[in-house]
Every structure is written in C-alpha cells, then in structure tokens.
Amino acid sequence: LAKTTQPISMDSYEGQEVNITCSHNNIATNDYITWYQQFPSQGPRFIIQGYKTKVTNEVASLFIPADRKSSTLSLPRVSLSDTAVYYCLVSGGFKTIFGAGTRLFVKA
C-alpha cells in the first residue's frame, strides 16, 4: 500500500483558500486518492475522491498531476468551522490506510 506524507499542521485565516498537499510516490496504477475530514470526538467524514486530473464538488477541489505522485486538496474560503484534521488516503484494495493527517487551524 502506498504511503502518504502530509504536513503535520497548517494555519489559515477565515476567507482564505487553503491548499493541503499530500505526497504518495509509490502510488499504484489502480489506487484512488481520497480525502477525509475529522472533527474532535467524531468519526472521519468523506470529502472528495479522485484518480487523476481535477475533481470538484460542493466543498472542495482535488488536483492530481499526471504522474499521480502527489495530490492537493483545495478548500475555498475557509471558515472557523473548517478547523479539523484532514487525511489523505491512497488505496486500491480492501484496506484503508490513514496517516497522521494534517491539522488545519483556521483563525478569525
């Protein structure tokens, strides 16, 4: 299973765009890239998933370059409520392997 590397923490201000990059150099051909968000005392919540190029939904965008060795989660105009841990996952089988995640802190 491909290992992922993300920044441990990031700070931002309300209204800014936040980009969190994840490295996955050993990604396999059939692996997908998925991002989850987790608030304290809650289970993770699915944000977005992609295979290549760009995916956009109502809450985020996911940018994946052609070599797929990294991906960037983009959160437009963050608010205080976006303060959470964000996990990047790469997997193509049954297992879902979470790393330590990126702790995003949004300030007023």
Next chain:
Amino acid sequence: GAGVSQTPSNKVTEKGKYVELRCDPISGHTALYWYRQSLGQGPEFLIYFQGTGAADDSGLPNDRFFAVRPEGSVSTLKIQRTERGDSAVYLCASSLTFIGTGDRDEQFFGPGTRLTVL
C-alpha cells in the same frame, strides 16, 4: 436518514476483562469496517466485512480481537483479556459496496466507542 451508530459510546473496563463493541451500519450497506484510533493518530484499520464474511482481518493486532457480522448488518467487535494498551476509540464505518479494484465507495463513520482499560 440514520447514520452509523455505535454502542456504547464509552466503555470503562478492568484489565483482563472481556468487552463487546457494537456497530449498526447504514441500512443496505454491504461493506463494514472497524478501525482503532489512538490520541493524535489517524484511524488504524482492523477488519473489513463484505456481507457476512471478513474479507480482510489482517489489521487485527492479535488473537484477543475478533469480530463478527452474522446477518450481514450489525457487527460486534470482541476483545478478550483486555490490556491497558487496548485503550482507544474504536470506529466503525460502512459503505454501500466495495466496487472492484481501486474504486472505493464513500465510507460513513460512526461516532466511535471510547474504550478505557484500567
């Protein structure tokens, strides 16, 4: 609609005791996952069920841990002879199905059971 529920929300037990943790997945979801999460860490995969059978139990740390899903819906994680190191939040997730190689259906997580072994 109802999400994934887990009971109890908190469980305090003594070292050496037996505990059962229950997960009620979203109705109709055939795939069910168990994870364990320690403070400051990401969730750690334990076991995955597709229907009634455990498709992958390679994450179970040792033979004190066992999980069942006899009717393909509710699942129970069982821990024998609990140890202090078993203290963690145990998360359950379900998804509509597991689709082939690579594609992964969205997992819906429950709130977790916080297990404390004294």
